Amino acid sequence: MMKLNCKDINPQIACTFEATGETAKEVAEKMMEHVKMEHADDLVKMNMSDEQMMAMLEGKAHG
Numbered sequence: 001m002m003k004l005n006c007k008d009i010n011p012q013i014a015c016t017f018e019a020t021g022e023t024a025k026e027v028a029e030k031m032m033e034h035v036k037m038e039h040a041d042d043l044v045k046m047n048m049s050d051e052q053m054m055a056m057l058e059g060k061a062h063g
């Protein structure tokens with residue numbers, strides 16, 4: 001089981017969302033969906049392409 005929390009991406013964020021899945025890719029996809037829904041403004045500020053964002057999220061997913 002892999003996990004990724006909003007706080008793993010930004011420790012300052014006041015969000016307790018946690019994405020879970022079998023693989024880092026699944027977790028990254030769930031987190032991407034959440035970020036687009038809930039943190040669209042932050043996503044714009046990060047100025048990353050979807051590919052860069054997915055790679056970053058996959059890299060931060062942990063067991």
Ligand SMILES: [Zn+2]
Nearest residue numbers: 006015017038
């Ligand atoms: Zn969040």
